[in-house]
Amino acid sequence: MGKEIPYKIYLEEQEMPDKWYNVRADMKNKPAPLLNPGTLAPLTFEEMRGIFCDELCRQELDDTTPYFEIPTKIKDFYRMYRPSPLVRAYCLEEKLQTPAKIYYKFEGNNTSGSHKLNSAIAQAYYAKEQGLKGVTTETGAGQWGTALSMACAYLGLECHVYMVKCSYEQKPFRREVMRTYGANVTPSPSDTTNVGRKILEEFPGTTGSLGCAISEAVEAATSKEGYRYVLGSVLTQVLLHQSVIGLEAKAAMDKYGIHPDMIIGCAGGGSNLGGLISPFMGEKLRGEADYEFIAVEPASCPSLTRGKYVYDFCDTGKVCPLAKMYTLGSGFIPAPNHAGGLRYHGMSSVLSQLYHDGYMKAISVEQTAVFKAAEEFARVEGILPAPESSHAIKAAIDEALKCKETGEEKTILFGLTGTGYFDMTAYERFNDGTMTDYVPTDEELKKGLEGIPKFPGNEI
Numbered sequence: 001m002g003k004e005i006p007y008k009i010y011l012e013e014q015e016m017p018d019k020w021y022n023v024r025a026d027m028k029n030k031p032a033p034l035l036n037p038g039t040l041a042p043l044t045f046e047e048m049r050g051i052f053c054d055e056l057c058r059q060e061l062d063d064t065t066p067y068f069e070i071p072t073k074i075k076d077f078y079r080m081y082r083p084s085p086l087v088r089a090y091c092l093e094e095k096l097q098t099p100a101k102i103y104y105k106f107e108g109n110n111t112s113g114s115h116k117l118n119s120a121i122a123q124a125y126y127a128k129e130q131g132l133k134g135v136t137t138e139t140g141a142g143q144w145g146t147a148l149s150m151a152c153a154y155l156g157l158e159c160h161v162y163m164v165k166c167s168y169e170q171k172p173f174r175r176e177v178m179r180t181y182g183a184n185v186t187p188s189p190s191d192t193t194n195v196g197r198k199i200l201e202e203f204p205g206t207t208g209s210l211g212c213a214i215s216e217a218v219e220a221a222t223s224k225e226g227y228r229y230v231l232g233s234v235l236t237q238v239l240l241h242q243s244v245i246g247l248e249a250k251a252a253m254d255k256y257g258i259h260p261d262m263i264i265g266c267a268g269g270g271s272n273l274g275g276l277i278s279p280f281m282g283e284k285l286r287g288e289a290d291y292e293f294i295a296v297e298p299a300s301c302p303s304l305t306r307g308k309y310v311y312d313f314c315d316t317g318k319v320c321p322l323a324k325m326y327t328l329g330s331g332f333i334p335a336p337n338h339a340g341g342l343r344y345h346g347m348s349s350v351l352s353q354l355y356h357d358g359y360m361k362a363i364s365v366e367q368t369a370v371f372k373a374a375e376e377f378a379r380v381e382g383i384l385p386a387p388e389s390s391h392a393i394k395a396a397i398d399e400a401l402k403c404k405e406t407g408e409e410k411t412i413l414f415g416l417t418g419t420g421y422f423d424m425t426a427y428e429r430f431n432d433g434t435m436t437d438y439v440p441t442d443e444e445l446k447k448g449l450e451g452i453p454k455f456p457g458n459e460i
Helices: 054-061 072-078 090-096 117-129 143-155 165-170 172-180 194-202 210-222 236-255 271-286 349-356 367-381 387-406 424-432 442-449
Strands: 019-021 067-069 086-088 101-106 134-139 158-164 184-188 227-229 262-266 292-298 308-313 322-327 361-365 411-416
Touching: 019 236, 019 271, 054 117, 054 236, 072 117, 086 236, 090 101, 090 367, 090 387, 101 236, 101 387, 117 134, 117 143, 117 236, 134 143, 134 210, 143 158, 143 172, 158 165, 158 172, 158 210, 165 172, 165 184, 172 184, 184 210, 194 210, 210 227, 236 271, 236 349, 236 411, 262 271, 262 387, 271 292, 271 349, 271 411, 292 349, 292 387, 322 349, 361 367, 361 387, 367 387, 367 424, 387 411
Parallel strands: 101 411, 134 158, 134 227, 158 184, 262 292, 262 411, 292 361
Antiparallel strands: 019 067, 086 101, 308 322
16 A cells, blocks of 8 residues: 555645536436426526526536536635545444444534535535525525525625424524524424415424425525525535545545445435545446445435435425436425434435446435444544434444454445534433334325326336
8 A cells, every 4th residue: 555544634735626526427327307397398597597596507407527617715715624534433443343444534624514515605606706695595404504604604695594493493503503604594394485384284283394495495585686596415516516525535545545445425415425426436437446335314214215216396395396316205204303414305316317327225224223323433433423424324334344244354435424513402312212213104105206296207
């Protein structure tokens, strides 16, 4: 290998990526286009720009350009917390007594506490460059809302956040961080929008979902002059911005001659998983190297492992375009558990296509096992992980224990997307023994799947 591998691998500032990587450029089977729900024709730039900023529309539609230059102002912002460290989990390896080598890319070293800031500053920047007044968005666990609030404060933009109601109630401190950065935060579904009132009427007492919050945020953006909607996951533009995670991880590993056999990420909408695996996946698609990719999702919201690969609405209120993805149906509202930002009914079209083509596999895990892994990791590695990240930790531990049984010396890389210091209600319930597991029945999933739009070629 040459160089001795340190506990933490930091890139020099000049080694930070200058460009985002667009994995779609190397995909033989491109993700299916977004569809206009009224005409079922591919969504055009003109149709899209009524919702998103112009430059983000261009990025969303471009599946051939492999690299996009990162604007100087965004790079300057990145320098506050990037490059982020790649850490060798020596203490976890010792605890597990495994021959596996475990690495994690840590994205919690900023005030938002997660990887979400990588795309938040990019989307806010393009809104500011377009001369907009403000943006609206949704947030699940609160990391994305916090990150966007920070980015908007930095650039002088107004920010309106619709926060999934169960998270709004479980995580008041996350809400207050957003307000501290100047954001207006509304629990969703709410009575402040037409679609919110409709959802409350249909599902009285609902604790909400990301799909509900998206509907409200889109309505708010399209009804206010000088506003656009921005999204923290799912869209291809978001995976593009998040590719800085994988580009840095790969650069750090290449610097020390490390080749990961297995790359693991938690999967909700796909932002962190897509960002982490993109450059490695690009090598696999080009036939330059091989890796095993594992998407880990909550058993309570199993879009990849139990969903259908069809066109579906991206939101519960059915005001957004149709995306071809693995979905549980836009009407599926998961139980108010602690999977946080992973409680979305669908999956990124890019990741859905890659999964459908067999380039990665997916597993689902129950939340008590996830928190057990989180606690084990925290006690030996010194970081309290977010519940979302802990899904990847659980899978990494399981794979390392398999290596212990077989004697294989695999190298495992996983994404530690953020910290869990605003998730103490969840940790309290786990420690008190009151946390329970919820796995939807086939009958419960059927209700959501029945709402998938029906048109020729979109049968489930």
